Amino acid sequence: MRCVVVMLLVVASGRLSAAAGLPCALSAEFFGRHNVTADDNDVPGQICGGQCCGRGRELQVQAALRHTAESSTTLPIKRTASLLLNTKKSLQDHLTGLSHQSQNKTATLFTQLYRGHATRTVQPLANLYDDIRTILRAEGDLTSESLSAGPPKDLSVTTKTFFRDLFPVAYHNVLKLDSKQFTAEYEVCLKDAYEAVQPFGDVPQQLGTSLSRSLEAARALLQMLAVGADALASTERVLATGSVNCENRLLRAAGCARCQGHDARPCRNFCLNLARGCIGSLLSELDGPWAGYVEGVERLTKVDADVALRELETKVSKAIMYALENRAVSENKVRQECGPPATMDSPAPSSSQPSPGSIRRENLRAPPPDTELLQFAATLASTKKLFAGVADRLCDEPDFAADENERCWNGNAIADYTKPLVSSASLSDQKYNPEIAGSAPQDSRVATLADRLQQARQLLVSYSRSKELSAEAFMQGDEAGEEGSGSGRSYPDDYDTEGSGDDGSGDHDGQSKTYPNEPPPDSSTPKVSGGAPQCTSSVLVLLVAALLARLT
Template sequence: MKYLVVILSVAACVATVSTAAASCALSEEFFARHNISADDHNEPGSVCGGQCCGRGRETNMQHVLRQTAAQRVASATRPITELLLATKRTLQEHLTALSYQSQNKTAVLFSQLYRNHASRTHTPLGALYDDIRILLKPGLEDDIEGEDLSTIPPKDLATGTKKFFRDVFPVAYQNVLRLDTKQFTSEYEACLKDAYDAVQPFGEVPQQLGASLSRSLEAARALLQVLAVGASALAASEQVLSNSNDECSSKLLRMGGCSRCKGHDVSPCRNYCLNVARGCIGSLVVELDAPWAGYVEGVERLARADADTALRALESKVSEAIMHALENHVILEKKVRQECGPPSTLDIPNLTSPRPTPGASRRDALRAPPPDTELLQFAATLAASKKLFAGLSDRLCDEPDFANDGNDQCWNGETIGEYTKALVASASLSDQKYNPEITATSIQDSRVAALGDRLRQARQLLVSHSWSGSAPAAEAFMQGDEAGDEGSGSGRSYTDDDAAYDAEGSGEEGSGAEGIGSRTYEETTYSSPPRTASATAFRPFLPYIVSLAVISISVRFT
């Protein structure tokens, strides 16, 4: 009988060992998937215990689960970060390329009008477009964290536009008087510039153009700035999510790993996961919820292509200003004589007209399509993330490893069964005192408050550059007369051949404005720095980015 008892005891032990081995085999897939190595089972872990985890494996699993949870939750922010940075780069390249094309077109216009004197317009023309491009380069490429968003833009385009027309006035007045082979003396030219305000040779066009350029380009600069700010804030929030206190590390281990240490191949109950995730992850960044929502609303309001429209219309507005001077030459001459007296000129020695060449230089057509539709798609995609931080932690519980679909026959933190504790309403700090899974008061990272302030500052900048209702008069002025339209009242224009060239993409200069179509000119080309294909092909590029973001951004942002 004694021998029988011993035999049965040995058999029971063997059966227990076999069962334990079989049970741990169910957990090995989970350990392998998370790269949690095996260790000595003789020292049980302090949190989980269980026959499948020793102290070393438990410590390793605690680190891995915390890291995995942070990465999976932060993966919700990465597509948005990439969308913001890609949109910033693409829009910046698009507008910069467009500025060089616009500069080339305006230089062609001056070459047509002023022939041998056109070179005198190169410096003021270059200065105006340099100011434009300086506005389109805010801060560093992808991070302007140190830049004060409240500072004024580095260039005042209203002042720069006025200076441009003032510097061009002597050349334009020479053309009005048809002094093709003469040039004003330096004293008379200085007098013309000094008399610019009194004479107003170009009418209201310079003031209207300066106001519209300033509004549109400064708004574009603000949008480029805040796109980088948003991306920087999301990247910083990911760093915050990688932090955790000791209690939360233990809670994540008990929730996501202890069932495996006990040999169960069962995921945690969903409400159990939500309570732990909202308390240990969501509460770290939930204070960014309102600032982020405000930031997104601000971007939606300013995601428009006004700068594109302004750059495309600039050359035609210069043409319109010149036409104003020509059409009102009688009044203009009278005003100039009152201010500066009769013209004082010098003969230009060895001045000959350019020799005709086979085929005239072609205009640099502004082929890059306006990005209105793409910016609307971008804004709509970004709007889907408005409640990003409010629901960020819940994404963890969409992963099968971290949560079951329901609350029955799942891991409830102690055993396989039902989870009966109350579900905390949200990840907000005020709700965490009711969280049954969290006992310690969450200590807020100081970086979160700084990020919130940064997002609020970005929104304020966006709002200051946006408007609602009817467009201001200067804006209507720019949008109502696109490049290539007729000059006012004359029935002729210096850009009549634009439509034909833009439509065909090639061909010689047409007859153009009356009296200048037969002229041959040398074209100065202003080349932009090397850039990617997206700089002149905004339309095919951004939808691809948006599509990727739409796939990546969860529809759970509600």
């Protein structure tokens, strides 16, 4: 009799196990997809209960859902941060490379003009371009105090110093003292007399102003791209903290139905209410600051530093031409300040001279970044509502939401979800969220991030306004006369879009040209170039050669 009872108990136990195993089979695919392997049904889960999840399995499901939520909500943030950093690196590399090409090009100009004495221009030229690259470096501390401190170099001062150091070499060339060199004392006097003589006219001031405005604006853009990426990285950490705090709700929404053996997904509005209240509300206060930051970046995406670097060698050529054309005026002023030239013998300069067209082979071939920056600006503009919609992405995940609100998991059973849907993730809407008890979760770091983004926008707008205010004056200057109407972006004529090193025109034979209407060399009135079409660097060099021949 006892054996019969034991057999009946075994049969009954098997039937119960089969009955329990059948509904759990519906959840097997879900568990397998999330690598949930624990099988400890003897200890019921504390949140879901149900015959399909013991304590160990419930914890694994909870961790898997939290990971899915973090990945889903942070993905667009990671992509946007990557966009900012990649654009920063690309633009920084482009402008830095362009500065090296421009430096080499200007050095070639000096080699043609000053021949053996060109070595004396190497250090002043290096100092100018080193300061330019220091401006473009835009690395290091991104604190509010550092960003408000301004650029590390004043390029207006740098440019003035460059032309001041260049003056003795240029004046030596004007006087045709190939076999002589100034004494050290006379060179010091020439540099001290630079302000009084003004040998290069107003070209140094114009160049210094344009370099400062364009390169400092580029630096601001590079810095603010880094600031934006850093702020986004911080929001990822906020979301990670929020998902930990919400992990019980996430488990109840997307895991409990499986633990109870149901093959059902959460109702869509149930997911949206939960995501907006538990996750989206954390970052909702960043909606406005982020949109403002994006607008600020858009205003600086036309980088004038590219044009400024391409034109630098041409501006230097223009300054040298001014000094040659007004040599008589400069000589009179120098004699008043320093007396007649004090010279001594110097080693014979090198007779080597670059062949015609060598500057053309040093063209700045890197294409302007306008197209890439326009694409970047368009992509970034699409993220203005980044934080407003970040939580809703969670409900695009198959495990977290069904396509409807009927016959789905409503948090308690397979039924309809009839609770009202909150319209957004804003904090003001969460008081009406049926899935959030009490106040919506908040993080003190969000206010700091909002302030940081607002400061970034203010800096970006300040540089863009400075550029806008200077645009009219820029176009009324001699650049406007050289470039025509000023509509659209203009580049020096020697920019080789095809990458060809050939000169192309075929009419530069290096012969001197005569100028019938040119005033005599002893004229006391400075002559100002302007109104003529923009010259290429090679044409400028030939004009300088012609003036030298004319004035000897």
